[in-house]
Amino acid sequence: MSESHAASRRLNVSLVAADRKVWQGTAEMVVARTTEGDTGVLPGHQPILSILAPSVVTVRGTDEGTKEVVVSGGFLSVARDDVSILAESVLLPAEIDVAAAKELAASARERETAAGDHDKEAREQAQADLRFAEAQLRVAGDASVGAGTAH
Numbered sequence: 353m354s355e356s357h358a359a360s361r362r363l364n365v366s367l368v369a370a371d372r373k374v375w376q377g378t379a380e381m382v383v384a385r386t387t388e389g390d391t392g393v394l395p396g397h398q399p400i401l402s403i404l405a406p407s408v409v410t411v412r413g414t415d416e417g418t419k420e421v422v423v424s425g426g427f428l429s430v431a432r433d434d435v436s437i438l439a440e441s442v443l444l445p446a447e448i449d450v451a452a453a454k455e456l457a458a459s460a461r462e463r464e465t466a467a468g469d470h471d472k473e474a475r476e477q478a479q480a481d482l483r484f485a486e487a488q489l490r491v492a493g494d495a496s497v498g499a500g501t502a503h
Contacts, residue, residue: 361395365411365435367421369442374421380413382435384428395433402428406484408491409437420445422487425480448492457485 362378382393385407391400404426411419426439460482467475 363433363435367437370440374442377414379411383410397430400430406480408487420491422491424484445491448488450492453485453488
């Protein structure tokens with residue numbers, strides 16, 4: 353494929369929550385955190401299906417510039433130049449309740465400590481909730497992100 357043709361290709365991106373289609377459009381790149389680590393997707397990427405960790409998903413090069421959303425977990429699917437982010441919850445920056453995210457983070461830290469080493473499932477759920485809360489605070493621009501965490 354010629355270099356100019358590759359440069360003109362774009363990704364078709366869909367961000368879908370369990371209850372709604374959050375955003376659909378074209379982009380130059382998508383960056384998402386999966387259980388395997390951070391994954392960057394450009395046009396022509398190998399097909400993949402990965403599990404998303406609670407985190408920020410960044411969609412770069414859209415008609416509106418860069419978009420950041422928070423996902424509670426879910427799936428990243430890439431087939432040809434089609435990228436689908438499917439999650440139980442997808443939050444746009446305007447939908448983030450900073451006070452609620454701070455409460456969730458504090459509660460998750462307490463539950464993680466209480467679970468200790470004896471309740472792995474409770475500890476893992478608390479850690480997922482903490483990542484989700486911290487992602488919300490990061491996208492909302494809150495300066496307290498990561499305060500008091502050792503992750």
